[in-house]
Amino acid sequence: MNRLSVRTAIGRGAFALLAGALLVGGTATGAGATPKPRLALTALAFAEASVDATGGRARATVEWTVTDTQQAATNVSGTVVVQQVDPAGRPVGRGYPVSFAFQRKWDTRATVVSGTAQAATYRYAFPVPRYAAVANTTWAVVGLTAADDKGTELSLGRARLGTFHNSFTATELIDTTGPAVDNAYVVSEQPQYRYLDGKPVAVAYDVVASDYEAGVYAGELTVRGPDGTTVTGGFTLERDGGNLYTCGEGTGNGDTDEVRCRVEVQLPAGAAPGDWTITRARLTDNTGNVAVHRNLALAPVHLTRNAQLKADGLTIGPKLFNNWTSPTELTVSLKPVGALKGVASVTVLTADDCSSNQTVDAPVLQADGTIAVKLWILPIYTRSCTVTGIALRDGAGRSAAYGAAFNGPALNLVATQLPDSTDPVATSAVLSATELRTSQMPQSLGLTVGASSPVGITGTSFTIYDAAGVSQGGGGGGAAPGPDGKFHLGFYGSLPAGTYTVGFTITSSGGRSAMYGYPNGAGLPVPSGPLTFTVIEG
Template identity: 75%
Template sequence: MHGTSVRPAVGRGAIGLLAGALLVGGVATGAEAAPKPRLALTALAFAEASVDATTGNARATVEWTVADNQQTATNVAGNVVIQQLGRDGRPVGAAYPVSFAFQRKWDTKATLVSGTAQSATYRYAFPVPRYAAVDHATWAVVGLTAADDRGTELSLGRARLGDFHNSFTATELTDTTGPGVEGAYVVYGQPVYRFLDGRPVAVSYEVIASDHEAGVYSGELTVRGPDGGTATGGFTIERSNGYYTCGPGTGNGDTEEVRCRVDVQLPATAAVGDWKITRVRLTDNTGNVAVHRDQALAPVHLTRNEQLKATELAISPKVFDNWRDSTEVAVSLKPVGLRGTVVEATVLANGACDDQKMEAPALEADGTLKVRLWVPPGYSDHCTVTGLALLDSSGRAAAYGTAFGGPALELTSTRLPDSTDPVATSAVLSGTEFRTSEMPMRLGLAVEASSPVGITQASFTIYDAAGRSVGGESGGAAPAADGKFHLGFDGYLAPGSYTAGFTVTSAGGRSAMYGYPGGAGLPAPSGPLAFTVIEG
């Protein structure tokens, strides 16, 4: 307690002790059965009646005792919740849950002071926020939950906790302004074109908000359609594992500046056209509200492909060759119902090709629009278009494919298959006779070989007269300036007769073997690969 003792409960606190005791169960008579398992809060008090939090370093220490009449219980755990109270006595702003447990874990916030599982006292030094909506704010324990390892539970709200000394007052700096919005947009990677097929459309937005005084607590985002219809979504910041979260995939170090996700459901009957963010309402931890209107940000283009359409969809070539070098495939279409010019054409794809967005693309003489997709070398065996969208200068949109919520497109180009084994046309050793005095020896093998898709691996192995492997080399291969694949062996060999075999492997994994003992594979193309090592 750092030199400060918790004052005994008097007045309301004494009533609280009685009320807490009564929670355990009624008085049993000799004729009555044993009381049912009960958990009870038997004491709760803040050590300080008031604190000065204007420096940002104030703490208010609270202690509480939980009793369990279940004698076989070995652990009790739960949370107390501390929150600021408004003038009407209702909680405002962020709630601060404080975990406690008789068998304390690393992430348990409260400290076990003393006791057993049947009656234990816990302590927590609450860091009082520096800012509040008023200069003298009231903070209180507004909730308590507990459960033992035998399934007995306890849950108390503000009304029951008010019987204890569950509050204190704090002198704080006054925050009278709500949070500011730094940005609001569609979550990165989410399509901004959507095909309406009679089902609601889920759109996720990200809001960047700041409040460098009390901190951001919650927010609400409203989007408006071209007919005036609206849809809303919201977020509330919660403390989790050391971070402040506000939607899936979010994590903020504090509440002064946050990135929060807002999920909005656009109705199945939504009007075709642009739906834009028009209102962001933010609340800080003191209850201050700021409304930011007419943002007109982050349009999502909804369409039923009735006004603007894309026809004659095609992809070419149907077969591409990217085994050695990058290449391109082209997606083509003809717009129908176009008003003005095409402002933007977007193609989303998976596999070997990249997404592409073209701004103000020009139509060809016959009215065809082509979007070219880059295909890097050797990455994947297909390029499949998953989404295709158009936007014209009048604001009309068309969207196709599963990426935009529509039926799948049959637009796939496949890579040239690797259907032929590599072929070696020449293989020559760097020597046919070596002396032991020349050891360590260097034996080279030069191979001329080809494959329609290129050769990427090569290996060769040396065998003694008994057919045993005595060395070699393997790994990635690329032709040298002379167009040949060069392999080598550095090492020591005993006097005797030796042969060599080699394997070349194509980019697609097809292999051809040459010169191996025992007739494995094909004969070496330039004759047997043989050499001798002699004494001397």
């Protein structure tokens, strides 16, 4: 009789006695020798013999007891794996790991019923899947591992676990279809062009798949080259320590109904140049159903040795760009050589936040045979722009790729921001009045400054000083020139009668400053003479 079928009470008792003899770890010791510490599974059973999972909320509660002869141990932890099995006891689909620990942590799934580290009973209410490949299924504990905090370990497989009441039967809805492929594409961080340098080419794909019945379990992509060579890569969804299902680097799915999984494919060192395309996706759900999808018409990876199609005269300009006061443009130029049926597209990849990557479809060929791609440079904070890759594709489907971003030698295409190496210069400064009256206070006083800098002016300020050199206020802040190209600042307030001097500061976009007309000879002299005014009584 199959071990996973219903046993008689007498049979279970006999199995339990046999388990006590078989499942104690360690080896026999000679008379008088100190026994080695041992972990053992002494009890394992599901509370339910059968459940109806068609409503989607069924649970089967399993309890197990682990003993430890290591008296110094204070913690025992491990994992049991619950999985569907076929009539021969072979696992089907996904296994569901259940963590347990005598000293529980936040991510431990089973609870401690009772006991000590030397003999503890654990319990877990297993949520039975609603769907299976057949209506009546068997679920079993197919694996158990345990270890104490002193180094003693235990590992049991499904054959030995079968001596316990380690299974139950379930009525489930039948799922006859495999998962669907919603999308598959080259990972966005990777370029779609690759230069062949005689080494294998690693390509990562993201696969978006769905299965709203049993859920996605595993998948495999087949990629075919222009010479018919095929390579495959696969993924399997695994439960992490929390509540996510992972399936490759950078993935984390809340369930298995809708997933995004990473597939790593190694194209061979001698890969043929041309398009390598996904030709097949084979997906498996949690019940074992398989769906094969062909002719997906997904974007290929273009491999090239820059042999038939080439690019000459790769340049970037201007080498020094001035973006201190406004956005500006750079131009990347290249001359295609050997293009058939024209140039279909040009792609430029950059670093240093100088621009988003640019792809120009059907680029215009200039009179001198070159193609120009414009890069948009944001103002002030973009200090440099480095081109990391240039790729082009002709109308016949052939490609060429240059730069480290495309797996080739690095390009020496760098443009840098015009340095702010000189102080700004004031060319003129005029007050709106040289005489004010106390009876008209508070009153406005204006200052108009003509100033220049190769990188632009972004700050102006002025201060009013009395005859003793004590500040009496002022004005300023961020600066933008008026229609006359000059900077207009203002003061509004009251001043007592007396003679006053005005000093001002101008600041360039790069942060360099120049001071003019301050008391005691501080700073530079004002271009048009000292800025003074008088407040008189009356």
